[in-house]
Amino acid sequence: MAGIVGYGVHVPFYRIKVEDIAKVWGEDAEAIKTGLNIHEKSVPGRDEDAATIAVEAARRAVHHAGIKSSEVGAVYVGSESHPYAVKPTATVVIESIDASDHVMAADLEFACKAGTAGVQMVMGLVDSGMIKYGMSIGSDTSQGRPGDALEYTASAGGAAFIIGREKKEVIANILKTVSYTSDTPDFWRREGAMFPTHSGRFTGEPGYFKHITAATKLMFETTGFGPADFTYAVFHQPNGKFPVVVAKQLGFSDKQIKPGLLTPIIGNTYSGASMIGLAATLDIARPGDRILLTSFGSGAGSDSFVMEVTDNIEAKRKRAVKVSDIIGSNKVYIDYATYLKDKDFIKGR
Amino acid sequence: MEKPSAGLWRKIKSRYNLVGSTCSKCGSNYFPPRIVCRKCGRESKMEDRKFNGNGEVVSFTTIRVPPDTFKDEAPYIVGVVRLEEGPMVEGHIIENSRPIDIGTKVRTTFRKMYVDGEEGLIYYHYKFEPV
């Protein structure tokens, strides 16, 4: 059975506070902080993009897994901010982790769930015996149009997961995965457009809530598990509020989702969001813990996974760079003007 | 817009992964890689060696008047880092919240070095970051 053998995360160290964005647009920072449950978000350095974030996460994942990078047989990178329109981010990743030339590789795009779609793909390759290990990465430097509500949350970060099936290496078995997908125009960005467009403040119901709920309920039906059977749950987190609401609707407690809820302090890392939440949860999980993950990508779809943590997690923990260390230390706060410059949003330059 | 040369392709391993060379006869390490060992000359036996990327700052300076390539990056810091394995390596040093001084421990990180206009290549490279 395929499972997780290692993971790695990267989140840029720059932060901008809700107050600094709200001040520029004459909005009420306290109302936004309460309404969206967001305090600050990560911002990539001028020299960072979805590829550099993917590489940092991938290197940490290889180290955590304790495997030879030459044994990674597939690398998929999910992002909606791939640096090139044509020239795969995955090629930069395989070179930077020193993978074999005989590696399957491709870039994926499915809004915020491309990384979990990649996990499903490598699970199939691993379970069929076509490859020994496969890596899926979710990495983004997402853009919010200046003045748009998305500007408070669109942030940067990524996570890489290595999937394998050697019993002594797997830290969490993936017992089951299911998806729910439909043609829903809640959020999109055309080729060449700098910023995404969304259908407004009512996109939550037909988009996020409908898909996360449908995928998770399908998971309950196919496995017979209910909310009480899980130690932890992680949901996609476009803001800090939606995952709290959907968790409650599905019967989960705040305690179950707390370790994996990071958007309030790093923003929505898009393809990275649910995967970084899972990494943070695995950082503290114990053998026997059962974890539910349901991602969401606009357009729209959700992938749901049930995982069970094994005894191997403790031995590998000393090689993990903890998510709390990555996001908690070393922060550099920037103001809105620097933010605009660093994102290349200033015209006439 | 520049077209990348085959020579540049060959340097990708060094620029991404700090792959230098080591002389298996005397153990000297080099970065950038050398074809001949300085000590052993014609007797040298050179092999590729990937350095672990950890080191300490030996010297650094802040660039305030940059070349055109880095015009939007200034001010930025460049320096010389002594890797744990010995070689002295030049590179950009990222300013995070930790102070940079002589002796500061650094690790290697993966960043964009420069972007060739609107349509050219993106050049990735190692940089150093205080730990």
Ligand SMILES: [Zn+2]
């Ligand atoms: Zn020698």
